[in-house]
Amino acid sequence: MPQLEQEDLKNRLVAQALKEGFVAARICRPWDVPDVPARLRSFLDAGYHGQMSWMEERANWRGDPAALWPEARSVIMLAESYTPDENPMEVVGLQDRAAISVYARGKDYHDLVKKRLKRLARWLISEAGEATQVKVFVDTAPVPEKALGQAAGLGWQGKHTNLVSRDWGNWAFLGSIFTTLDLPDDRAEPDRCGSCRACLTACPTEAFPAPYQLDGRRCISYLTIEHKGPIPLELRSKLGNRIYGCDDCLAACPWNKFAVEASDLRYAARAGTVAPPLAELAQLDDATFRETYSGSPIKRIGRDRFVRNVLYAIGNSRTPALRSVAQGLCSDPDPAVADAARWAVQRLT
Known part of the structure; x- marks a missing residue:
């Protein structure tokens, strides 16, 4: 051509x-x-x-x-x-509510x-x-x-x-x-971060050992989505109420002043994904979880890992009223859920 x-x-x-x-x-x-x-x-x-x-x-x-x-x-x-459409960090401060990453809503x-x-x-x-x-x-x-x-x-x-x-x-x-087409290519984009460290300092778990390096083992998105089994003790309190993913480093970027509105309305948050009550999420059984998050990326982690994350958030909530919710899951068939429930009860005692 x-x-x-x-x-x-x-x-x-x-x-x-x-x-x-x-x-x-x-x-x-x-x-x-x-x-x-x-x-x-x-x-x-x-x-x-x-x-x-x-x-x-x-x-x-x-x-x-x-x-x-x-x-x-x-x-x-x-x-x-x-x-x-809104500041995704506002929900992080709500003690009895869950924070779900924007992309998964x-x-x-x-x-x-x-x-x-x-x-x-x-x-x-x-x-x-x-x-x-x-x-x-x-x-x-x-x-x-x-x-x-x-x-x-x-x-x-x-x-x-x-x-x-x-x-x-x-x-x-x-x-x-x-x-297989040989199309004219474009020039690479130069790095424009400069001396800014906003994303690095925003990370709750200090997952960046250095700029441009991510230790996935400390990243909340990895821990809540990819990590199987109990999350390490020293990181649980740093999760806050983030139960699926994390937006902290993205939200901190000053280049977002040029952010473009999403063109597809289907990316808008569906019911129950913006600050849902932790108490309600903890009660989900497998069937209800699958029904609730059908068509959502959240569904891929399954009920057990999801409720495990909810229980860590309950343990971090400083809300004694949620202690009974955690107690009800201390004998859950899934070992990681039961472990998270016992940890939450201890934190709220």
Whole structure:
């Protein structure tokens, strides 16, 4: 395809991506992240991945996007905003209520972003020809989305390791379309964090051993979502009332003054996800939990891990009235739930 035609296709592709609801679309090559293998190996060697064994098992792909699909010539990186309507930190101070991460309050982003990516990929094939091959990815494959996002110019990886943009802040989901098309690429975005340390100092568990480094074993998002079994004693009190994920480092970023409103109403918080009562959440059985969080990313951790987190929040609540709720779960069939319940009772005694 002649260069002028490539440029025209790229411009129309970006315009179509914005029509689909993405806030930005940029292009890089699969091999434009040469420092990822070394950074990933350092992360894994330090044990920062905790129980996420899949990161080690798929390190060869995650460290080298070109190895994931050798035929790919371009990666179209896309960002989709989920900026909250309110200050997500307000709920953190409510003792008898739960704090749920903003991204998990609406419909599961995996479904929404993937459908949007597939529509855009079909459009690309219709415009470039049936010989065009594409693969779409949203968070579930071993793709270093943040590094590719920086290489493509979507933004830069901030000191909290998340992607930040001067155009839309850091409240965004990332998706990618790998394609055999050789599209004109964009320039990488330079780091604009400067001397700011707001995200680092905001972390309740001190999960950043240094700027641009995250010890997942101390991250509240990891602890409440990925970590199986009892959470280490020294970290439980630092969870506060955060029962699913954590927004502290994201909310602290000053670049959010440029945050873009979410274009999809399905990202809006559904009933029962903004400051729900801890007492009610602790009573959920498996069937009710599944029904309550159907279509939500929360469902993936299951009732036991969810209630375990709720009980840690109850133990941190300084609300004696919740002691009886915890007592009722001290003999729960799940060992981690029972352990969390006993810990909460002791804290409220």
